[in-house]
Amino acid sequence: MIVNRIGDICLLFVIFLIYLFFGNLNFGLVFQNVIYVLDFYFDVFFFEIRFMDFLCFFILLGAMGKSAQLLFHI
Secondary structure, X not given: OHHHHXXXXXXXXXXXXXXXXXXXOOHHHHHHHHHHOOOOEEEEOOEEEEHXXXXXXXXXXXXXXXXXXXXXXX
């Protein structure tokens, strides 16, 4: 189903970004180093977005896609 593929892509994107910014995928080390990226912002279509908000948004999209929520079927 296409909805699950969207969820897969979003989760893979988040995993890639976490590895790129934190250098590993160990939850303990990532959570210890979150404080260093809290003030990291970047521009997307003239909007300034915080990196952690961006990660959380794609985690939400991935979770919704993997559980095939109603929002993606509309």
